[in-house]
Amino acid sequence: MTMQMPDARIPEGSLENKWHSCLDSLRLINPVNKTRKKVIVVGTGLAGASAAATMAELGYQVEAFTFHDSARRAHSIAAQGGINASKNYRNDGDSDYRLFMDTIKGGDFRSREANVCRLAQISGNIIDQCVAQGVPFAREYGGYLDNRSFGGALVSRTFYAKGQTGQQLLLGAYGAMNRQIHYCKVRLHTRCEMLDLVVKDGRAVGIITRSLLDGSIRRHSADAVVLATGGYSNVFYRSTNAAACNVTAAYRGYKRGALFANPAFTQIHPTCIPISHEHQSKLTLMSESLRNHGRVWVPKSGDDRRAPGDVPEDQRDYLLERKYPSYGNLAPRDISSRAVKEVCDEGRGVGDMRQSVYLDFKGTIAKQGRKFVEQRYGNLFEMYEHITNENPYDVPMKIYPAAHYTMGGLWVDYHLMSNIPGLFVIGEANFSDHGANRLGASALMQGLADGYFILPQTIGHYLADNHERVEVDDEVFAATESDTAQRIARLMDIQGQRSATSFHKALGDIMWNYCGMGRNREGLNKAIGEISALRDEFWQNLRVPGDSADFNQQLEYAGRVADFLEFGEIMCHDALTREESCGAHFRDEYQDEGEARRDDERFSHVAAWAYQGDAAGPERLTEKLEFDCVKQTVRNYK
Amino acid sequence: MKVTLRIWRQRNQAAEGGFVEYAVDGISADDSFLEVLDALNEMLIEQGNEPVAFDHDCREGICGSCSLMINGSAHGPVQATTTCQLYMRHFRDGETISVEPWRAEALPVIKDLVVDRSAMDRIMQSSGYISVNTGEAPDANAIPVSRFDADKAFDAAACIGCGACIAACPNASAMLFVAAKVTQLAILPQGQPERVHRVTSMVEAMDREGFGNCSNHYECAKACPKSIPIAFIAHLNREFINAGLFGREYGKSAFHAEHEE
Numbered sequence: 001m002t003m004q005m006p007d008a009r010i011p012e013g014s015l016e017n018k019w020h021s022c023l024d025s026l027r028l029i030n031p032v033n034k035t036r037k038k039v040i041v042v043g044t045g046l047a048g049a050s051a052a053a054t055m056a057e058l059g060y061q062v063e064a065f066t067f068h069d070s071a072r073r074a075h076s077i078a079a080q081g082g083i084n085a086s087k088n089y090r091n092d093g094d095s096d097y098r099l100f101m102d103t104i105k106g107g108d109f110r111s112r113e114a115n116v117c118r119l120a121q122i123s124g125n126i127i128d129q130c131v132a133q134g135v136p137f138a139r140e141y142g143g144y145l146d147n148r149s150f151g152g153a154l155v156s157r158t159f160y161a162k163g164q165t166g167q168q169l170l171l172g173a174y175g176a177m178n179r180q181i182h183y184c185k186v187r188l189h190t191r192c193e194m195l196d197l198v199v200k201d202g203r204a205v206g207i208i209t210r211s212l213l214d215g216s217i218r219r220h221s222a223d224a225v226v227l228a229t230g231g232y233s234n235v236f237y238r239s240t241n242a243a244a245c246n247v248t249a250a251y252r253g254y255k256r257g258a259l260f261a262n263p264a265f266t267q268i269h270p271t272c273i274p275i276s277h278e279h280q281s282k283l284t285l286m287s288e289s290l291r292n293h294g295r296v297w298v299p300k301s302g303d304d305r306r307a308p309g310d311v312p313e314d315q316r317d318y319l320l321e322r323k324y325p326s327y328g329n330l331a332p333r334d335i336s337s338r339a340v341k342e343v344c345d346e347g348r349g350v351g352d353m354r355q356s357v358y359l360d361f362k363g364t365i366a367k368q369g370r371k372f373v374e375q376r377y378g379n380l381f382e383m384y385e386h387i388t389n390e391n392p393y394d395v396p397m398k399i400y401p402a403a404h405y406t407m408g409g410l411w412v413d414y415h416l417m418s419n420i421p422g423l424f425v426i427g428e429a430n431f432s433d434h435g436a437n438r439l440g441a442s443a444l445m446q447g448l449a450d451g452y453f454i455l456p457q458t459i460g461h462y463l464a465d466n467h468e469r470v471e472v473d474d475e476v477f478a479a480t481e482s483d484t485a486q487r488i489a490r491l492m493d494i495q496g497q498r499s500a501t502s503f504h505k506a507l508g509d510i511m512w513n514y515c516g517m518g519r520n521r522e523g524l525n526k527a528i529g530e531i532s533a534l535r536d537e538f539w540q541n542l543r544v545p546g547d548s549a550d551f552n553q554q555l556e557y558a559g560r561v562a563d564f565l566e567f568g569e570i571m572c573h574d575a576l577t578r579e580e581s582c583g584a585h586f587r588d589e590y591q592d593e594g595e596a597r598r599d600d601e602r603f604s605h606v607a608a609w610a611y612q613g614d615a616a617g618p619e620r621l622t623e624k625l626e627f628d629c630v631k632q633t634v635r636n637y638k
Numbered sequence: 639m640k641v642t643l644r645i646w647r648q649r650n651q652a653a654e655g656g657f658v659e660y661a662v663d664g665i666s667a668d669d670s671f672l673e674v675l676d677a678l679n680e681m682l683i684e685q686g687n688e689p690v691a692f693d694h695d696c697r698e699g700i701c702g703s704c705s706l707m708i709n710g711s712a713h714g715p716v717q718a719t720t721t722c723q724l725y726m727r728h729f730r731d732g733e734t735i736s737v738e739p740w741r742a743e744a745l746p747v748i749k750d751l752v753v754d755r756s757a758m759d760r761i762m763q764s765s766g767y768i769s770v771n772t773g774e775a776p777d778a779n780a781i782p783v784s785r786f787d788a789d790k791a792f793d794a795a796a797c798i799g800c801g802a803c804i805a806a807c808p809n810a811s812a813m814l815f816v817a818a819k820v821t822q823l824a825i826l827p828q829g830q831p832e833r834v835h836r837v838t839s840m841v842e843a844m845d846r847e848g849f850g851n852c853s854n855h856y857e858c859a860k861a862c863p864k865s866i867p868i869a870f871i872a873h874l875n876r877e878f879i880n881a882g883l884f885g886r887e888y889g890k891s892a893f894h895a896e897h898e899e
Contacts, residue, residue, distance in 0.1 A: 054772040069693065070759050072799055073701045089779060125775075132775035134768045134828050136792040143782025161792060167700055168795055175767030182763045190756065213748065242695040277666040279673040282697040386719070389668070389727060452772045499683045501676070545688050551650070551749045553691055554683065 003610045005621045006259075006419040010114045015629045016096075019118040022414065026457060027464035034059035037463045040207055040222040041065070042194045042249055044177065045074030046170055046444060047427025048228030050451030053176035056185035058456055060463075063220060064177065064186055067193040067212060067244065067556070072174045075230060075242040076447060079166025080287045081150060082158035083130075083444040085123035090147055094155040096120040101630065103442060106152045106332065107407070107435020108583035108598065109632040110262070110606075112625060114414060115432045122449045127159055129452055133172040137161050151288055152332050152439040160441075163287060163379055169444055173451070192218075193556065194249045195487075197225065197256045197423065198470075198480045204256075204423035205470040206477060208484045212556060215549040217488075219472040219481055223463055224422045226455065227253060228447075231406035231428040233266065235564050235571065236516070237508020239403035240272060240285040246560035247567045250410050250429050258418040259411035259608035259621065261431035263567070264575035267438055267584045268517050269404035270336040273387055274356040283402035284387060286359075287380055288440050291329045293373065294359040294397070296320050296340070302347035308358055308396050319343055319357070323594075324638050332635075334437045334584040334596075337401035341517045342594065344400070351398045360396035401517060405443060407434040407584070408574075411608040411623075415458035416450060422467075424459060426450035431606070436583025491558050492548050496541030500558040503538045507531065507561070507568055515572050520588040524576040528569055535565040570609055570618055577620055578603055600632050639665045639731040643678060645690055646738045648747050651754075655747065657736070667727040671714060672697065672704060674726060691750040697722040699863065702798035705805070706751055707738040712802035712861035720800065720863040740801050742810035744848045755801050757847035758815060764843035765836045766819045768828050787825050794822035796864040803858035803866075809850030814858040816840050817874035818866050824877050837877040838886045 011018040011025070029037070038061040041052045049071055052064045068074065086099040099120040104111060131137065131145070137159050138146040147156040161168040180186040191212040198206040198219070206221035232247035233239035254260045271286045297318045299311050319339050324331045331339070340357050349355050365373055370393060373381070381392050388398075409431040410418050416432070417424050427447040434442065470476065514527035538561070546552045580603045581587045581596035590597045605622040612619050640663045648655030662678050669677075672694050679689035695703040699720040706721045708714035714724040729735060737751065745753045783791075795818070803814040820837050823829030829836070852871055859868040882888060 050772075057771045068695070068703070069755055070702075070799065072759075073695055073703050075696060075701070078696045078698055078700050087778070124778075125773075127778045128775040129770070129772055131778040131781070132768065132770045132828055134791070134823050134826050136788055136795050136822065136826070137778075138792075139783055139785050139788040141785050143784050143788075144779050161795075164700070164792075164796065167798070168792075171795065175762070176770075176772075178759075178763040179767050179769055182765070190759075242701060243697060244695050277668045279666065279669045279677055281670075281673055281676060284698050386723060387725070389725070456772070497684075499680055501680060543683055543686075545683055545686070551691060551752070554689060 003619060003621060005608065005623055006413065008112070008623060009413040009415055010112065011414065015113060015117050016121070018114050019121055023457060026461040029460050029464050031059050035061065037061065038063065038222040038469070039224050039226060039459065040220055041226045041228060042207065043074065043228035043230060043427070043429070044071035044174070044188070045076035045228060045230060045427060046173055046447035047451040048074070048226070049170065049173035049177045050448050051226060051228060051426060051455050052186050053173060053180050054452050054456040055459070056180035056183075062180070062186045063189065063222060065189045065192050065194055065209060067191060069190055071177060071188060071190070072171065074170060075245055076170045076444070077167045078242065079444055080163045080285065081289060082148065082160035082165045082441040083126065083169065084150070084157050084441045085127045085159060085445065086120055086157060087124050087127060089145060090156045092155045094157050098155065099123060099157065102153045103433070103439060104435070104630050105635060106439035107437055108596070108635060109435065109600070109604070109627065109630070110265070110582055110625065111433055111435030113627060113629055118454070119433050119446060119449050122453045123445055125453060126445060126448045130169055130172050133175060135161065135168045135172045148289070150440040151330055158441045166444060169448065173448070195252065195484045195559065196480050197253045198477055199256045199420060200470050200474065200476040203421045203467060206472065208481050210484070210488070213551055215547070215552065217481055217484055219477040221470055221472045221477065223467070223469055224424060224459055226424045226426060226459070227410065227429050228427045228451065229429045231409070232564070232567065233403040233406055235507070235568050236403040236511050237504050238275065238280065238283050240269060240283050243281065246563065248560050248563045250425070251563045251567050253410055253418065253420070253423060255611050256420065257611065258420050258423060259610055260408070260570060261411035261606050261608045262408040262574065263571045263609065264515065264578060264585050265407035265436050265583065266403060267333060267405040267407060268337045268401045270333055270340055270401045271359065271399045272402035273384065274351060274398055274400035275353060276351070276388070285402070285404065286384060286397070286399060288333070290359060290377060290380060293364040293376065294329065294361050295363060296329055296357055296359055298343050298348045298350055298357050308350070308360070317343070317348070326638060332437065333440070334586070338517055338586055338594070340401055356398040356400040358396035359399045361392065362396065365393065405438055407431065407436060407438055411606070415461060416455050417458070417462060422462060424455055426455050436585055488548050488555065488559070491542065491544055491555065491562065494539065494542045494544070496543050498541050499543060500554060500561045503534065503542065504561045504564065506534055507565055510534070511568050511571070515568070515575050518586050518588055519575045521576065524572045527572045531565065531569045531572070538562065538565055573618065574607055574609065578607060598634070604632065639667060639726065641665060641674070641729060641732070642734040643674070644734055644736040645751070647690070647750050650749055651746050665726050667725065669726045670697070670722060671708065671724040671726065672722050691752045693752050694722055699723045700798060702800040705740050705753065705800060705802070707740065707805060709736055712740070712806045713863050717860070718863060718865050740805035742804050742849070744810060744812070745801060745804060753801070757849070758799055758801060758812065760847060761812065761816060761840055761843040762819065765832065765839040768823060769832060781827050783826060791822045791825045794818045794825070794866065794870055797866055798864055800863060802861040802863060804849065806857040806861035807850065808855055808857065809853060811852050811858070812844050812849040813852040813871050813874060814862065814866055814868070816844050817870040820877055821870045821873045824873070833877070834881040834884050834886045837874065838881045838888055841878055842888065
């Protein structure tokens with residue numbers, strides 16, 4: 001079966017007018033009829049909560065779902081640094097165009113011009129909305145909003161709320177949604193996990209959920225389904241993501257026919273606290289801002305095991321400054337991560353496991369004083385000491401890259417609708433705006449642009465078609481529910497020897513080694529074989545204790561691991577077939593002395609994977625990326 | 639290192655619970671408390687037993703999912719810390735550590751160490767927000783906010799909604815939690831139009847859920863992983879009295895009904 005790549009519905013006209021002309025062409029629904037339309041939103045992070053609130057304000061009936069105990073727990077809450085917007089409050093020459101250009105270039109020319117331009121145009125409205133909700137952004141003494149600078153940009157356009165920007169923005173969206181819950185326009189289902197998408201005659205008509213409280217399986221029908229279910233960095237087992245982040249909702253959509261775009265585009269963040277002990281479950285991010293005043297180094301010789309303070313200056317390798325003299329320690333995330341991995345692979349890493357590099361503030365402290373560092377980074381230094389029991393004022397921090405964000409996701413058109421009519425995907429769960437690498441402080445911007453300003457408009461165009469709602473007593477709901485129940489029964493019935501965690505760890509090792517920061521043909525082929533073998537063992541030797549009709553955290557987890565075990569293989573296929581290096585995707589075979597070598601002739605496209613049944617491999621479709629306004633150049637940070 | 643965990647096990651809300659002791663060996667001082675529970679659960683699964691249920695997610699001290707009374711203290715013995723960021727170096731080798739769920743009538747146990755905190759969300763849903771539709775907002779710099787007020791609002795907004803304040807309070811009062819939100823929005827100019835209504839409505843919701851009142855034990859602020867200051871409770875009380883004087887008396891919801899649309 002060969003699928004056709006669907007039309008991305010990018011409006012005609014000049015780049016800066018595309019969004020306006022799209023808005024002008026969208027069909028509208030009268031206010032009374034809106035109240036008869038029901039929309040399901042899965043996920044209540046920045047994208048999901050903002051979309052649920054805004055659609056309810058417009059009059060739609062919204063059913064929101066979260067597997068957490070509260071909507072406020074979504075992992076958007078952990079974002080530290082900030083949110084970009086082209087307000088140009090600093091008068092430093094920023095504009096929508098510059099934010100657009102930085103984002104396109106940062107993504108290594110693998111995103112859609114039209115989407116990124118819209119994102120930049122909307123960015124300012126997001127800040128207005130959040131301030132009106134009472135989000136306590138940092139301010140100056142005059143009472144106006146403060147900004148700071150972030151990687152990949154030469155202007156200061158990042159708005160922030162100390163190191164808690166994500167939590168403050170999420171609480172804003174959570175408040176907006178709470179207001180609609182109060183008015184009974186949003187019905188929120190907590191501790192309720194989506195386990196399948198219901199598709200009838202090619203349209204998304206509802207979802208199947210499992211209550212995490214009592215295991216009950218339920219059917220929910222609606223006129224449209226929105227997935228706002230985040231990213232899949234946990235395919236690597238250890239990442240900066242929260243423990244429950246997973247690919248299940250998106251993957252279930254994929255298995256029902258939705259295209260999965262660019263799954264191999266995964267961002268590895270350079271500054272995380274490295275693995276130090278066997279039980280470690282989490283890699284904690286240290287904000288990118290630290291690289292403003294910290295210098296990254298390792299000893300020149302791999303045999304040098306002296307304490308950092310005892311290594312003389314001339315025997316240190318300040319690797320980022322050496323390799324990228326003009327950007328130095330502030331080189332973009334993908335490039336910095338690779339440089340760090342390179343020296344560790346050479347055997348020059350530091351720490352007990354030799355899998356980290358120093359991030360040293362000694363020079364800054366000597367030159368500008370301890371107080372200077374305290375004012376800027378005090379809370380981060382405290383957090384580091386808290387976790388590692390080492391004082392970074394005295395000894396350099398040890399850092400190592402960790403999986404952090406996934407640019408890939410379900411394919412969506414300009415309306416944020418997948419190739420399944422009625423299925424919309426927003427936030428990190430879609431693939432749309434970051435290309436092959438995301439810039440810092442752009443994830444919050446995209447999630448809120450999608451949720452507050454784009455989806456609530458475009459979804460009306462689909463709902464105006466007035467398709468008849470498929471009710472839950474339809475046979476398609478019964479059949480999909482039965483698939484879900486069988487899958488759960490299958491997991492429960494294995495009764496083998498190994499826990500879900502042990503399989504997840506093993507998968508994470510495969511993915512990190514062969515589909516992490518550096519990838520090559522041989523390794524990826526090996527990974528595909530190993531994942532397949534691991535998956536076979538999973539279905540023969542998994543042990544899920546307890547009962548399926550009960551609160552059962554191991555069962556929830558096992559289902560997510562099962563999906564990761566299939567999804568990991570698609571990631572490897574995507575990495576294997578993209579025979580170029582771009583952004584965070586680095587193929588050893590395609591490089592110029594360690595720098596990524598893009599192949600615009602052959603790969604200036606989105607790769608979208610179509611499910612073809614369990615026996616056949618997935619099919620790779622492509623959407624050509626047109627660059628009308630931007631010239632595809634080589635990213636040079638030297 | 640090695641510790642004995644004395645853990646509260648309870649099948650469900652209706653069942654009777656009790657402590658069960660487990661010895662866990664091979665712990666690193668750098669393990670977090672939750673990683674020790676992970677290790678225990680792996681062991682229990684291997685033995686064919688049911689693992690201990692507990693809430694957790696971000697493991698970096700911000701999502702508010704994790705809880706636990708550890709040796710009688712909410713989030714354990716270290717101040718300004720969530721359980722996920724509590725490390726084993728703070729315990730003695732060979733120590734017996736008791737682990738219980740939050741205890742409050744309004745936060746019933748679901749299973750083992752997991753409690754139902756939806757009462758806290760219902761308070762927020764009652765009016766813990768500023769009513770502004772998407773698209774209505776003026777330019778972000780149209781309303782200057784003094785830096786002092788902005789910083790104070792941020793300190794209040796730092797609450798992660800974990801419930802430690804309630805668990806630590808002998809009255810199981812949610813007043814620090816409510817005070818944080820009321821203070822944040824009462825300080826900011828954007829919060830003024832609904833200021834009077836908001837506080838009374840939230841206090842009513844708090845009482846409906848069965849939370850107790852504050853009688854100045856200060857345990858809440860001590861247990862708070864984000865160090866929300868106790869002074870915000872005084873702020874809440876002032877706001878509450880003020881609201882009673884200026885048109886929104888407790889229990890008299892004429893304005894409230896109008897507000898509901």
